[in-house]
Amino acid sequence: xxxxxxxxxxxxxxxxxxxxxxxxxxxxxxxxxxxxxxxxxxxxxxxxxxxxxxxxxxxxxxxxxxxxxxxxxxxxxxxxxxxxxxxxxxxxxxxxxxxxxxxxxxxxxxxxx
Amino acid sequence: xxxxxxxxxxxxxxxxxxxxxxxxxxxxxxxxxxxxxxxxxxxxxxxxxxxxxxxxxxxxxxxxxxxxxxxxxxxxxxxxxxxxxxxxxxxxxxxxxxxxxxxxxxxxxxxxxxxxx
Numbered sequence: 001x002x003x004x005x006x007x008x009x010x011x012x013x014x015x016x017x018x019x020x021x022x023x024x025x026x027x028x029x030x031x032x033x034x035x036x037x038x039x040x041x042x043x044x045x046x047x048x049x050x051x052x053x054x055x056x057x058x059x060x061x062x063x064x065x066x067x068x069x070x071x072x073x074x075x076x077x078x079x080x081x082x083x084x085x086x087x088x089x090x091x092x093x094x095x096x097x098x099x100x101x102x103x104x105x106x107x108x109x110x111x112x113x
Numbered sequence: 114x115x116x117x118x119x120x121x122x123x124x125x126x127x128x129x130x131x132x133x134x135x136x137x138x139x140x141x142x143x144x145x146x147x148x149x150x151x152x153x154x155x156x157x158x159x160x161x162x163x164x165x166x167x168x169x170x171x172x173x174x175x176x177x178x179x180x181x182x183x184x185x186x187x188x189x190x191x192x193x194x195x196x197x198x199x200x201x202x203x204x205x206x207x208x209x210x211x212x213x214x215x216x217x218x219x220x221x222x223x224x225x226x227x228x229x230x
Contacts (some may be wrong), residue, residue: 101147
């Protein structure tokens with residue numbers, strides 16, 4: 001599969017602080033990226049997505065930034081809450097992978113009350 | 114929103130038996146579904162792409178005779194782990210692709226925990 005990796009395997013933040021989770025990808029043809037949240041023993045849950053024609057997209061408390069020049073993706077969570085504790089994955093797909101999504105290593109976020 | 118279910122959620126079997134896992138899209142039709150496996154504290158690894166009415170496409174290194182995939186209808190794909198062994202113990206997750214406007218989004222099932230004794 002494609003090489004989609006995350007820089008940090010674990011991240012601990014204080015409740016109320018902002019969290020930043022990073023992801024690097026290697027396929028320059030990738031045109032669609034998604035961030036997923038996975039709680040223990042459950043399937044991934046969609047958080048936010050971004051297409052390659054954008055460099056920023058905002059949702060509720062979350063922002064995704066895309067830097068195509070360095071093939072880097074980040075997820076920012078504002079005012080992190082205990083319920084945000086989970087593993088976060090980035091996934092990417094490209095026209096030449098036939099709709100397949102390839103996942104990064106994952107970052108385990110722990111929110112300290 | 115789009116919902117994907119998996120059955121069973123948990124299965125324990127003896128070595129050498131075969132196990133079938135079902136993946137259903139409950140409120141939409143999915144011509145394409147995906148099967149992933151996930152080991153503890155690791156990422157999701159794509160195993161295969163399941164296409165309704167045609168043969169599945171397997172990722173490199175995944176044995177198609179070991180992991181049989183059948184996508185017989187637009188709402189159901191099944192993964193059968195044949196002659197399961199302890200190393201097949203894993204969390205198996207499916208997803209279904211839903212085409213929305215100009216992009217496709219995949220919705221994940223809750224996963225199936227397989228333990229082979």
